[in-house]
Amino acid sequence: MIFTVAIDGPAASGKGTIAKALARELGFAHLDTGLLYRAVAAKSLEGQDPVEAAQGLDPGGLDGARLRTAAVAQEASRVAAIPAVRVALLDVQKAFARREGGAVMDGRDIGTVICPEAEAKLFVTASAEARAGRRYRELVAAGQEVTLEGTLAEVRARDARDAGRDVAPLRPAGDAVVIDTSGLGIEEAVSAALAVVRERLGR
Numbered sequence: 001m002i003f004t005v006a007i008d009g010p011a012a013s014g015k016g017t018i019a020k021a022l023a024r025e026l027g028f029a030h031l032d033t034g035l036l037y038r039a040v041a042a043k044s045l046e047g048q049d050p051v052e053a054a055q056g057l058d059p060g061g062l063d064g065a066r067l068r069t070a071a072v073a074q075e076a077s078r079v080a081a082i083p084a085v086r087v088a089l090l091d092v093q094k095a096f097a098r099r100e101g102g103a104v105m106d107g108r109d110i111g112t113v114i115c116p117e118a119e120a121k122l123f124v125t126a127s128a129e130a131r132a133g134r135r136y137r138e139l140v141a142a143g144q145e146v147t148l149e150g151t152l153a154e155v156r157a158r159d160a161r162d163a164g165r166d167v168a169p170l171r172p173a174g175d176a177v178v179i180d181t182s183g184l185g186i187e188e189a190v191s192a193a194l195a196v197v198r199e200r201l202g203r
Helices: 015-026 033-045 050-055 070-079 083-097 110-114 128-141 148-164 186-201
Strands: 004-008 029-032 103-107 120-125 177-180
Touching: 004 015, 004 110, 015 029, 015 103, 015 120, 015 186, 029 033, 029 083, 033 050, 033 070, 033 083, 033 103, 050 083, 070 148, 083 103, 083 110, 103 110, 110 120, 120 186, 128 148, 177 186
Parallel strands: 004 103, 004 120, 029 103, 120 177
Antiparallel strands: none
């Protein structure tokens, strides 16, 4: 069976948590496409050309913890706006999306660019304040010295870059179901997403 769940949305909206939960529940494979860009960003911060880093990237075994720093997040947003980087990572993502057995993918352009033919499309969002609070708590728990005000400013700056870039700007696909998680708990958000996907699956 080929069935793709495309989940897009801004940083810290909850799309990654929802994607992982859906993949577990449905028995589908999962790919956090943001980690591909974060891996390129990490190599860019180490001095490597981002296009060369993207062309030579191995999508297997990405170290999520190492790639989730604030610096890498900001650099990921920058390198993701480079057309040649997006082209280099396109084939990897397209192949994963149409793999046998089902796939759940989360990112910023899955339903609009990577897999517009996805059988189920979700756009997961939340207010900038709610997302900044989540990201702030995540970074503090990881031992990073950050402020809530600074985190909010970074979230807003990243939103502006992601929505304003010329290539694959962040926006909901025309046929995506929008889920606002600002006032939802994890279980509520997952339940809402699962209901949409199960309807598409006919389960």
